[in-house]
Amino acid sequence: xxxxxxxxxxxxxxxxxxxxxxxxxxxxxxxxxxxxxxxxxxxxxxxxxxxxxxxxxxxxxxxxxxxxxxxxxxxxxxxxxxxxxxxxxxxxxxxxxxxxxxxxxxxxxxxxxxxxxxxxxxxxxxxxxxxxxxxxxxxxxxxxxxxxxxxxxxxxxxxxxxxxxxxxxxxxxxxxxxxxx
Amino acid sequence: xxxxxxxxxxxxxxxxxxxxxxxxxxxxxxxxxxxxxxxxxxxxxxxxxxxxxxxxxxxxxxxxxxxxxxxxxxxxxxxxxxxxxxxxxxxxxxxxxxxxxxxxxxxxxxxxxxxxxxxxxxxxxxxxxxxxxxxxxxxxxxxxxxxxxxxxxxxxxxxxxxxxxxxxxxxxxxxxxx
Numbered sequence: 001x002x003x004x005x006x007x008x009x010x011x012x013x014x015x016x017x018x019x020x021x022x023x024x025x026x027x028x029x030x031x032x033x034x035x036x037x038x039x040x041x042x043x044x045x046x047x048x049x050x051x052x053x054x055x056x057x058x059x060x061x062x063x064x065x066x067x068x069x070x071x072x073x074x075x076x077x078x079x080x081x082x083x084x085x086x087x088x089x090x091x092x093x094x095x096x097x098x099x100x101x102x103x104x105x106x107x108x109x110x111x112x113x114x115x116x117x118x119x120x121x122x123x124x125x126x127x128x129x130x131x132x133x134x135x136x137x138x139x140x141x142x143x144x145x146x147x148x149x150x151x152x153x154x155x156x157x158x159x160x161x162x163x164x165x166x167x168x169x170x171x172x173x174x175x176x177x178x179x180x181x
Numbered sequence: 182x183x184x185x186x187x188x189x190x191x192x193x194x195x196x197x198x199x200x201x202x203x204x205x206x207x208x209x210x211x212x213x214x215x216x217x218x219x220x221x222x223x224x225x226x227x228x229x230x231x232x233x234x235x236x237x238x239x240x241x242x243x244x245x246x247x248x249x250x251x252x253x254x255x256x257x258x259x260x261x262x263x264x265x266x267x268x269x270x271x272x273x274x275x276x277x278x279x280x281x282x283x284x285x286x287x288x289x290x291x292x293x294x295x296x297x298x299x300x301x302x303x304x305x306x307x308x309x310x311x312x313x314x315x316x317x318x319x320x321x322x323x324x325x326x327x328x329x330x331x332x333x334x335x336x337x338x339x340x341x342x343x344x345x346x347x348x349x350x351x352x353x354x355x356x357x358x359x
Contacts, residue, residue, distance in 0.1 A: 014220075016213075023209055028201030035202065045208055052212040053219055112189070116196045138190045139197045141183035166189065 004068060011059045019056055029069070030076050036135050037080035039124060051079040073140065081150060084128055114173050122172035126165055133158050134165040 002010075002021060010018025031048055038044035054075050062071050114122075123131055132151060136142040137158075142150070144158045151158070183194040221232060 027204040031204040
């Protein structure tokens with residue numbers, strides 16, 4: 001297997017062989033991002049396809065100084081945001097009202113045990129905008145300022161959406177744990 | 182690895198660390214197809230895009246043939262009567278040219294000496310006017326044609342022959358009566 005730098009150089013020269021190598025190396029990583037940001041498998045495939053076309057087309061703009069994984073992640077998230085905005089006109093926008101927590105829930109929400117699949121299921125239950133903020137902040141490590149710029153929302157909106165999303169996800173996880181018990 | 186002060190957030194981030202599920206096999210084929218279309222539609226000055234050249238050439242040739250045929254067809258459809266009239270006029274002109282052969286010969290007059298031409302003209306008028314009855318005219322005509330043959334060059338000789346033929350015919354017709 002060729003080194004990453006060699007693969008990237010090959011991709012910059014528009015070589016199909018190196019493009020396939022790069023895809024094999026990062027397809028799983030990118031598909032994971034797509035699954036988190038998409039509501040269903042169909043949307044995840046769409047983001048994946050569109051994102052990889054962008055990667056191949058704009059790989060020349062990638063500079064070696066930054067992490068390639070970070071660059072790929074950013075391209076994929078930007079693609080997901082673009083598709084989210086495109087579908088925004090047609091989709092019904094849900095909002096989360098304040099989630100009522102009992103004393104028991106509040107005590108146990110921080111120590112919840114959950115699997116990745118359960119977490120994924122809980123995230124998918126979130127309205128798309130909330131899910132994006134949650135994903136970007138919690139899993140991808142973006143700051144509220146960056147999220148605000150990328151999604152075109154206010155920092156405070158990002159903060160409040162994250163807070164509501166957290167409570168919503170915790171309640172969903174509690175429900176799942178109750179069902180399993 | 183993403184670090185959070187919040188315990189719950191850290192748990193979530195940890196659960197997704199190294200999350201890389203296997204991508205569906207057919208995705209890459211679609212990616213290649215989409216990328217091919219995108220690359221084709223993007224003009225790249227660094228490489229000669231043969232496809233663009235081919236498209237331009239074929240479009241040019243197609244347009245040339247289509248417009249050529251179309252123009253002829255449109256002209257015929259728009260002015261069929263005019264075209265027919267033009268054909269008829271041309272035909273009439275050619276008929277007129279064939280019939281009006283003599284004026285063409287007359288145009289050769291400047292080349293011939295004045296006397297000869299005068300004789301020819303005289304002979305012509307004499308024949309047409311009185312060839313049917315008088316023998317005098319016949320002799321005069323024959324004389325005049327002789328003069329004609331001496332004086333006039335080859336093109337006029339044709340005329341002489343014709344005239345002489347006419348005169349001979351007239352002679353034949355007139356002779357038995359006399």
